[in-house]
Amino acid sequence: MTGRAYTRCMDGHWFSGATCPNDGSESEWSREVSDAAHRLGTNDVSLSLLIAAGLSVEASRHVLIIEHDLASWPPGAPIEIIELHEDTR
Numbered sequence: 001m002t003g004r005a006y007t008r009c010m011d012g013h014w015f016s017g018a019t020c021p022n023d024g025s026e027s028e029w030s031r032e033v034s035d036a037a038h039r040l041g042t043n044d045v046s047l048s049l050l051i052a053a054g055l056s057v058e059a060s061r062h063v064l065i066i067e068h069d070l071a072s073w074p075p076g077a078p079i080e081i082i083e084l085h086e087d088t089r
């Protein structure tokens, strides 16, 4: 299994890497995650690896790690995340 770290841009897109492929924006969190992954020398990450590489606790709250089998899910494949909100009516 391989882990990929995703963060969200201001427009709500989840992406892996420093900049959002949809609009080129980056966030404080995406930069931190990207820097930590760079220090690790791999994009195959887990939350504990990222924290060991210096990711701040605050940034760790804004990261989504998805583990997947590369044989069935090529790196860079787009993901769509549907957020579920509690019904507050």
Ligand SMILES: [Zn+2]
Residues within 6 Å of the ligand: 009, 010, 011, 012, 013, 020, 021, 022, 023, 024, 025
């Ligand atoms: Zn975006």
